[in-house]
Amino acid sequence: MNERFEPASNDSAPEAQDRIAGEAARWEKERYAAAMADHPERRPFVTDVGIKVKPLYTPADLAESGFDYLSDLGFPGEYPFTRGERVGMNRTEPFVVSAYSGFGEASECNKRFHKLLGWGAEQILIALDLPTQCGYDSDHVMATAEVGQVGVALSSLADMEALFDGIAIEKVKRIGTLGNSIGPIVLAMFAALGERRGLKPADYTVNLQNDPLKEYIARGTQILPAAPAAQLAADCVAWCVDHAPGWSPLTVCVNHLNAGGAGSSRATAIALANAIHYIDLLLAKGYAIDQVAPLLHMFPDERHDFFVTIANLRALRRVWARLMKQRFGATKSEAMALRTTVYGHGQEALAEPLNNIARIAYGTLGYVLGGASYVYIAAYDEAVSTPTEDSIRVALRTEEIIAHEHGFTDTIDPLGGSYFVESLTGKVEAQILAALAEAEAAGGALRVIDGGLGRRWMAEGAVRRQRAVDSGDRPWVTVNMWPQQPNVPHTAFRIAPETTRCQIERLRQVRESRNAERVRNALIAVDDACRSGDNMVAATLEAVKAYATVGEIAERWRSHYGEFSPSTDY
Amino acid sequence: MSEKSKMRVLVAKVGLDGHDVGARVVARGLLDAGMEVIYTGLRRTPEQVVRAALEEDVDVIGISILSGAHLAHLSKIRRLLDEQGAAELPIIAGGVIPQEDIPLLKDAGISRVFLSGTPIAEIADYISHIRDQA
Numbered sequence: 183m184n185e186r187f188e189p190a191s192n193d194s195a196p197e198a199q200d201r202i203a204g205e206a207a208r209w210e211k212e213r214y215a216a217a218m219a220d221h222p223e224r225r226p227f228v229t230d231v232g233i234k235v236k237p238l239y240t241p242a243d244l245a246e247s248g249f250d251y252l253s254d255l256g257f258p259g260e261y262p263f264t265r266g267e268r269v270g271m272n273r274t275e276p277f278v279v280s281a282y283s284g285f286g287e288a289s290e291c292n293k294r295f296h297k298l299l300g301w302g303a304e305q306i307l308i309a310l311d312l313p314t315q316c317g318y319d320s321d322h323v324m325a326t327a328e329v330g331q332v333g334v335a336l337s338s339l340a341d342m343e344a345l346f347d348g349i350a351i352e353k354v355k356r357i358g359t360l361g362n363s364i365g366p367i368v369l370a371m372f373a374a375l376g377e378r379r380g381l382k383p384a385d386y387t388v389n390l391q392n393d394p395l396k397e398y399i400a401r402g403t404q405i406l407p408a409a410p411a412a413q414l415a416a417d418c419v420a421w422c423v424d425h426a427p428g429w430s431p432l433t434v435c436v437n438h439l440n441a442g443g444a445g446s447s448r449a450t451a452i453a454l455a456n457a458i459h460y461i462d463l464l465l466a467k468g469y470a471i472d473q474v475a476p477l478l479h480m481f482p483d484e485r486h487d488f489f490v491t492i493a494n495l496r497a498l499r500r501v502w503a504r505l506m507k508q509r510f511g512a513t514k515s516e517a518m519a520l521r522t523t524v525y526g527h528g529q530e531a532l533a534e535p536l537n538n539i540a541r542i543a544y545g546t547l548g549y550v551l552g553g554a555s556y557v558y559i560a561a562y563d564e565a566v567s568t569p570t571e572d573s574i575r576v577a578l579r580t581e582e583i584i585a586h587e588h589g590f591t592d593t594i595d596p597l598g599g600s601y602f603v604e605s606l607t608g609k610v611e612a613q614i615l616a617a618l619a620e621a622e623a624a625g626g627a628l629r630v631i632d633g634g635l636g637r638r639w640m641a642e643g644a645v646r647r648q649r650a651v652d653s654g655d656r657p658w659v660t661v662n663m664w665p666q667q668p669n670v671p672h673t674a675f676r677i678a679p680e681t682t683r684c685q686i687e688r689l690r691q692v693r694e695s696r697n698a699e700r701v702r703n704a705l706i707a708v709d710d711a712c713r714s715g716d717n718m719v720a721a722t723l724e725a726v727k728a729y730a731t732v733g734e735i736a737e738r739w740r741s742h743y744g745e746f747s748p749s750t751d752y
Numbered sequence: 753m754s755e756k757s758k759m760r761v762l763v764a765k766v767g768l769d770g771h772d773v774g775a776r777v778v779a780r781g782l783l784d785a786g787m788e789v790i791y792t793g794l795r796r797t798p799e800q801v802v803r804a805a806l807e808e809d810v811d812v813i814g815i816s817i818l819s820g821a822h823l824a825h826l827s828k829i830r831r832l833l834d835e836q837g838a839a840e841l842p843i844i845a846g847g848v849i850p851q852e853d854i855p856l857l858k859d860a861g862i863s864r865v866f867l868s869g870t871p872i873a874e875i876a877d878y879i880s881h882i883r884d885q886a
Contacts, residue, residue, distance in 0.1 A: 312768035312819055316795075324797075327824030328768050402770015402794050442773045532869060565848070565868075644777045652871055661869060668851070668867060748793030752763070752776035752783075 203242035210237065225655055230486035230647070231447045233609050239601035247608045254500070254608075258594050259519065262503040264496050264607070265595040266553045267519035272591035277550060278355055279581050280558045282525070283574070284309030284334035286677040287685040288344035291334040295349060297571065301578045305556060307389065308345065308359040309333035315403040317364055317736025320685045329682040337685070338692045338731045342371045343378070351376065351386045356430070356556075358389030363405040365392035365418040366718045367735055369431060370726040377727075383426035389556075391481070392418050392432045395456040395627050398746065399636035400438035405736055408631050410743040414718050416463040421719035423473045430479050432460060433523055437483035439636065443644030446484035446494050447610055451617030452627075452636050453480060454505070459627035461510065471510040475517035479555075485527040486656070488548045492597055493606035495522060495552030500607075501614055524549040526559035526581070532668035533660040538562035543580045550584050551597055557581055634751070641752070689731070696729040704728045705738055712742035759879055762810040764792040764801045766829065769819035774847065774868065778814065781872030787879065798828040806838060812879055813841065818848040827860035834861070842882055846870070 214237050227235040236243075256262055259269030268275045281303040284291055295306055310333040313325035319337045320329045329335050336342060336359075351357050361368035372388040394411035397404040404411060418431040434457040439449035457478060464474045482498050484491040502520040506512035526549060528541025539562045546559050559577045561569030569577070584590055597603040621630050630636045650656035660666045704725035711721040725735050763779040765772050772794055779789045790808050792801060805813050815826060826845055833841055842863040849857070854865045863882075866875055 312770075316768050318768075324768065324795075327821035328819060331820035397770070400773075402772060403768075404770075443777075532867060640773060641776060641780065644773050645780065648777060648781075648872070668869070748795060750791050750793040752779040752789070752791045 199242060199245040202240055203245070206238070206240045206242050214238075225657070228655075229490050230484075230656075231445045231490060231610065231613060233490070233606065233613075239605050241601060243601050243605040247605065249604055249608070254604075255598060259515075261507070261515070261518055263499040263519050265598050267499060267521055267555065271553060271594040272550070272585070273594065276585060276591065277554055278305045278556045279303055279578065279585065280305035280307060280356075280523075280556050281574070281578065282307045282309055282558050283569075284311075285332075286330040286681045287335050287688070288341040289347070289684075290678065290681070292345055292347050292349075294571070295345065298574070298578070299349070299354065301575055302582055303578060304354065305356040305358075305389065306354060307391075307558070308336070308357075310359055310361070311335045312403065314732055315360070315363065317405045317732060317740070319731045319733030320682065320689055322733055329685055330677045335681075335685045336368075336371075336732065337689045338729050339371055339374055339726050340688060340692045340729065341685075342375050344688075346375060351379070352381055354386075356387045356389045358391075358430070360391040362391055362394050362397050362401070362415075363403050363411060364732060364736060365390060365394070365415050365431070366421075366722040367726065367732055368392075369418045369421065369719055370723040373426070373723055374727050384428055387428055387430070388426070389430040390418065390432065391435065393435050393456065393481075395459065395631065396435045396438050396453065398631045399452070400442040400444075400640065404746045406739055406743045407746050408628055410739075411746075412459060412627070413463060413715075414739070416460050416467070417718045419460065419464055419474060419477055420467060420469060420717055422477055423469055427473075427477070429477070430521075431477055433479040433481050434460070435481040435483075437481050437525060439640065440483040440485075443640040443642070443647060444636070445639075445643045446482070446490065447613035448617045448639045448643070450482060450494065450498055450501075450614045451621050452630055452639070454501070454614070454618050455621040455630055456627045458505075458509075458622075465510075471506065471512045472514040472517045475506050475510070475512055476514070479521045479523055481523045481525075482554075483524070484548070485545050486529065488544060489597075489603060489606055490610060491545070491548030492552040492603055493610045495524075495549065495554060496595070496598075496603075496607045497611035497614060498522070499553070501611055521555040522553070523556040524554040524558065526557065526577075529658055530560065530562070530565045531658065531660050532565060533666035535562050535565075537660065538565070539576060539580065542577065543584070546581060547584055547590060550590060551595075553595060634749075637749070637751070692729050692731070700728040701725070701730045701734070704730055705734060708735055708738045709742070712738060759787040759812070759882070760808065760810040761787050761789045761879060762792065762801075762805045762808055762813045763789060764796055764804070764813060764815045765794045766796050766798060766801050766815055766817060766825045767819055767821050768795060769817055769821070769847075770794055771818050771847075772816065774818075775814075775816035778816070778846070778872060778875060782814075782876055782879065785872070785876035785880075787876070798825055798832060801829055802832045802836065802838075805833070805841065806836065810841070812882055813843045814875075814879075815843060815845045816847045817845065820848070822847070822849050823853060823856060823860070826857060826862055830861040844875075844878070846875075 255264045258266035281298045312328045314336045318324045320335045392415050422429045422431040434453045436449045436453040440446050484494045503518040506518045526546025528545040530538040559581045561573035561577045563573045624635045654662050707721040711718050779791050783789045844864045846866040
């Protein structure tokens, strides 16, 4: 056993690297193996994405992968943006504390928005109810029992106005919603809302998820078939390039694909394939990559393994930057510097829900250390119902504590240079690229949907995860360790009983008081846009301003493009 | 066990809830346990679920619902089945269902609720003994 080492004059010289590799191998084969003989490893140490975790990482791991600081990491705000897309990151441009919220009907939801802003939320993303998300008005038969349940009911511009009553939208950092299958409608509503208040698009910032492609595999609120849905989403980006270049009209999502089982590397790859599809549509319409890419964000997700979370965000920024530059020829920094939205989670359990506060805090910390730009955070009871005021306040405070206490955000990319994290970042990047190559070989985004590759990856992963929990290989406190029955008395959040009645009444008043002819003409213009392929947002904007409803506009789309057909395989 | 005595299960998504990962994991698990499983796909109405169950002549209907609309949709399905002479066809449910709603669902004629995290083996075991309870 060597106890003395001769000091090397240059640690990174090849001889020094060989010595370190040799000593690391010795330690593992002699000391660690001996330790294992007395104390076997507790379980296999494999991440959810399948990367085996070694007992120890050393400079030898970096050397083996050919790690080069300047080309692999560089500096924040500079290509390839591995360490961060903003120059100062959390020191000068801290991540935006964001809340995803909505329930019931607009006026009661408005009161929650006021509270959220009071508690420190800087961005509000409206959670919409399922009828609205699926293009149905609150009084449609398909809306039965669903109005205001998972989000707020939004049937017309009147609801949007009520939602932001008393809120100066130009003073909130960002406002927005998901609107994945109704992108042009919600974009138009935000545009009309500002216009009504005498604001120009440059005065406020709108953020839309507007990523229909992932719905078909992983979320299920699609209305139309995938191809026209993607076109409508791209129209929103095009409209913003032309009229509101400071807005964020499309966030390509990883999270639903990962939550559904795909694992973060494969889910990231499918999301990238989706992003490529939207970009291709926009380039075909004559827009340039330098105009389009800055308006696209991504929503990464890794909630099983803390260090993989950090590695995934770093790898994703690097992959995006190289993709924009090498495949699409981007030249502007903003086109290659990817902004990321994240939603803090852990492996939340149903038993002893307060434990989820700790889980969610650690998961959110991973995202912050990974350099996320916009951070949402789950409430501890989110697995069971819409969050209560208390639980959402705790969530926001958790985020604020991460932002300001413990020194977590005092320096940029604090885990950069960690032998483990750099090794993981390289491995995760390789996984993402390999999976993206598979997705492209399968034919790209639309084929990943209808050829079943996306659902297969999700199903395989979901089954694998279930087995890992059932076997104990993936420890889960109160589920397979110290198992508890989820029988803690729990007060589920309930929407007020008169909500549906109130919402339908407002809808009736809107229909009665609007100019019927103006609505009729506007809907004809929507029909025309369906036929001509002209940007759907322009026609939708006029319809929205005339108080046409979500259902009325979506119905025109359905009648032209058809409805999606649900898959029955499993 | 002969082909005839294989349990036939309809796994259904009712209403607008679009999350079907759990439903498909359960469907696959029940298939692996030797049952015949039909999955309805997303966004079925209560009427469509009932029609599928009767057309497929299933032994049990398993409904996955995470949208909060469980009481309304499940009790409607039970009522429609009873009206169409299928009062003996049991309904089980899973998804995101608050604890305090489980007794209400039982009162509405739902045989059993399986909360998220239940091992598939437990569900398969329950189903395979359903005929014993008839």
